[in-house]
Amino acid sequence: MPSPIATLRRVAVSKDKNNRSLERWNRRRFLGVAASSGLAACAAPAGMTLNAAENSPSPGSQRLSLEQLRKWESLQYGMFICFGMSTFVQQEIPDGNTPAAVYAPDRLDVDQWVSVARDAGMKYIVLTTKHVAGHCLWPSKHTDYTVANGKDKTNVVEQFCKACEKRGVLPGLYYNSYDNHNRFGSKTPSDGGAWDGMNGFPKTQGTPAELPPFTTSLYQSFQTAQVRELLTQFGPIAETWIDIPGLLGRSYRTFLYNHIAQLQPGTVIMMNNGTDANYNVAYAWPSDLISLERGVPPAMGHERWREIEGKKYYMPGEANDPIGKDWFWVEGDKPRSDKALAKQFQACRAGQVNLVLSAPPDRHGLIPEATIAALMRLKKHANI
Numbered sequence: 001m002p003s004p005i006a007t008l009r010r011v012a013v014s015k016d017k018n019n020r021s022l023e024r025w026n027r028r029r030f031l032g033v034a035a036s037s038g039l040a041a042c043a044a045p046a047g048m049t050l051n052a053a054e055n056s057p058s059p060g061s062q063r064l065s066l067e068q069l070r071k072w073e074s075l076q077y078g079m080f081i082c083f084g085m086s087t088f089v090q091q092e093i094p095d096g097n098t099p100a101a102v103y104a105p106d107r108l109d110v111d112q113w114v115s116v117a118r119d120a121g122m123k124y125i126v127l128t129t130k131h132v133a134g135h136c137l138w139p140s141k142h143t144d145y146t147v148a149n150g151k152d153k154t155n156v157v158e159q160f161c162k163a164c165e166k167r168g169v170l171p172g173l174y175y176n177s178y179d180n181h182n183r184f185g186s187k188t189p190s191d192g193g194a195w196d197g198m199n200g201f202p203k204t205q206g207t208p209a210e211l212p213p214f215t216t217s218l219y220q221s222f223q224t225a226q227v228r229e230l231l232t233q234f235g236p237i238a239e240t241w242i243d244i245p246g247l248l249g250r251s252y253r254t255f256l257y258n259h260i261a262q263l264q265p266g267t268v269i270m271m272n273n274g275t276d277a278n279y280n281v282a283y284a285w286p287s288d289l290i291s292l293e294r295g296v297p298p299a300m301g302h303e304r305w306r307e308i309e310g311k312k313y314y315m316p317g318e319a320n321d322p323i324g325k326d327w328f329w330v331e332g333d334k335p336r337s338d339k340a341l342a343k344q345f346q347a348c349r350a351g352q353v354n355l356v357l358s359a360p361p362d363r364h365g366l367i368p369e370a371t372i373a374a375l376m377r378l379k380k381h382a383n384i
Helices: 066-075 085-089 110-119 156-167 195-199 217-233 245-263 338-351 369-381
Strands: 012-015 021-024 048-050 077-081 124-130 170-176 239-243 268-271 290-293 305-308 311-314 317-322 354-358
Touching: 066 268, 066 354, 077 110, 110 124, 110 156, 110 369, 124 156, 124 239, 156 170, 170 217, 195 245, 217 245, 239 245, 245 268, 317 338, 338 354, 338 369
Parallel strands: 077 124, 077 354, 124 170, 170 239, 239 268, 290 317, 317 354
Antiparallel strands: 012 021, 048 305, 305 311
16 A cells, blocks of 8 residues: 555565565555445656646546546545555565464454544545455455454455445445465566566566566456455445556456446546556556555646547546555554645645545554544644
């Protein structure tokens, strides 16, 4: 859930204290649709140009109407809930081999998360349903690596969506395509390989070690099945967040985008393009939104109108960042200063992009008091 990374966030692999190969990269992502309510400074890379005219004479070629996308923009401010196996192993990029029973919140309170977001002035929340560990926060029928085999068997996704409905906050669901547990023969970024290679395919295969990260058709079928569960069991979802979409390849990513749109026509879909200032069509298209991971819009504001492969699309921006340094809760990680948080919020408002802050619950399953206090001070200082 995550400092800017040049050219498709290159991954620096290092050994942690347990000699596990971890990846330091920046991600993140999230947010939701106005479910049933109808949501329903950069150089341009190859395949895309920027259109400086903010008011296009046409409605654009995007899937959702301008009215729907502007309703989503009007939400302005949301929360990322990064919670799961990473919380308990204290690693953002686990190897996927930790037993499911290690997931063991002892005071889990999903309603507290949603109440904090609402009281902080946030209008929507994006929940990490599955992250790199591959562990699922709902009892998926397609893997045993879920909350059903943890010490607390609460269906977190279900309780989250119910709490959002109760508290008047829109739910969004995040799903990571980078999965170190449910591999089905795939090569993940943890195995090495150039991120840039995910933009296409090599002319010569070389050795397995030389191939870029990729997903197999078996894994893609697994992801399709899980996304179907998420989008058919828990009611209207305002935003559907797909992280590390470059792993999926253009063809399957296009299928997945259309599948999501079919299951939840009103949802706003984020295929996370990450921290790269240049929107990478080969890595993240198609998408309804542009991610500004760990960033803010340029001084001239976010360019909503983009020309991609000869057509114009209205693409709102979403900045996403942890309230501290880490996406998931890490012992000792404190919220950034009030000044820094207010500056980021104001920059997003001035640049006309939504802001989603990660406020991660701890091992108890609660958002810590220090985080809550920082959010309430931000609400006051920024006049939210």
